[in-house]
Amino acid sequence: MELSHVDQHGQARMVDVTAKAVSDRCAVAVAEITMKPETAELIKAMEIKKGDVLATARIAGIMAAKKTPDLIPLCHPLMITGVTVDFEFADTDRLKITAEVKCSGQTGVEMEALTAASVAALTVYDMCKAVDKGMTIASIYLESKEGGKSGAYRRTTNG
Structure with a gap:
C-alpha cells in the first residue's frame, strides 16, 4: 500500500489534489x-462557574474545524461551508459530542470533523475541571463521510 503523505524517498509531503474533481464533502x-x-x-443546570459549558464547547469545536490545517501537519486549508457541533447526554455520566463538517472541494473534511469533536471535548473538560478532574475523554472516531472518489463510509462498529 502506498502512503499518500510520503514521497518516494520517505519524506513527508502534502498530497497534491490539483487533478481531483470538486465534490460535495x-x-x-x-x-x-x-x-x-x-x-x-x-452542566445541564448551567451552574458551572465558568459559564455555559455546551455553548462554549460548541464555539470551540467550530473554531477548531476552521483551524485544522494550523494544527494537523499536511492538512489542506479548506473553504468550509458548514460546521455543527451537537451534544447529547447518553447516560447520567456520559456526554456524546457529534461534529459535522461540510465543504465543496477536492479533499475531504474528516480531519476537520475529528478536530472539532476533540476540541469540543477538551473545552468541556477545561470548563468543568474545577469540579471534576477525573473526567475521561474517549472514543473519538469518524462516524461517517460522504463525497470524493472513495464515496461514502459509515462506521459499522460501536466504539
Missing part, C-alpha cells in the same frame, strides 16, 4: 466524555 465525528453524574447535572 461531509464528515461526522464523535467524541465522548465521561464525568461524575453531579458534573453532568451542573
